[in-house]
Amino acid sequence: DTGVSQNPRHKITKRGQNVTFRCDPISEHNRLYWYRQTLGQGPEFLTYFQNEAQLEKSRLLSDRFSAERPKGSFSTLEIQRTEQGDSAMYLCASSRKGSSSTDTQYFGPGTRLTVL
Amino acid sequence: KNEVEQSPQNLTAQEGEFITINCSYSVGISALHWLQQHPGGGIVSLFMLSSGKKKHGRLIATINIQEKHSSLHITASHPRDSAVYICAVWGGSNYKLTFGKGTLLTVNP
Secondary structure, eight states, X not given: OOSOEEEOSEEEEOTTOOEEEEEEOOTTOOEEEEEEXXXXXXXXXXXXXXXXXXXXXXXXXXXXXXXXXXXSSOXXXXXXXXXXXXXXXXXXXXXXXXXXXXXXXXXXXXXXXXEO | OOXXXXXXXXXXXXXXOOEEEEEEEOSOEEXXXXXXXXXTSOEEEEEEXXXXXXXXTXXXXXXXXXXXXXXXXXXXXXXXXXXXXXXXXXXXXXXXXXXXXXXXXXXXX
């Protein structure tokens, strides 16, 4: 257990439905990242928060995806009008801003999304 | 072409064997991570390095910045080492990791 939690762990939904995932980072970590991982591939960067500010978004994050970190603590990732291609593991990671930008990231267990 | 290439994709070994997993990258980086992912998804950071060599127990990671290459070695491998090992680099943006596809290691008793 890295200290980063994600809920739910599994989500099965029908195409066209909206889903929301939650990530609770390690409490003193001010950086939070979302990644997506499909079968047989490494994770791909989706977005990054420093405190409550969303500082970077991947072009993978279409307008159906939105992420928030309203109080600089937990974060939510919402997918609207889900498509079968959204089926993947969604991973959250957190780190503490230190003297460099390359601080160790601690990963949550992931939320596995299956879109039928 | 992926910015981060790992080899081999799959590796099967007998318990006790010395394991090497390689990672090559094409972008300038400030640091490289080796990560371990067990079935079910959980990812654990093993090493973060920007030069030289690091050792933790039976695991050793090396990096050659000039050659843009890193290796992860496991000495005296054990079935509990069976997992996917992923190389990831900080390159381009300061805020995102770029991952390799991973190497699936199976260590048989």
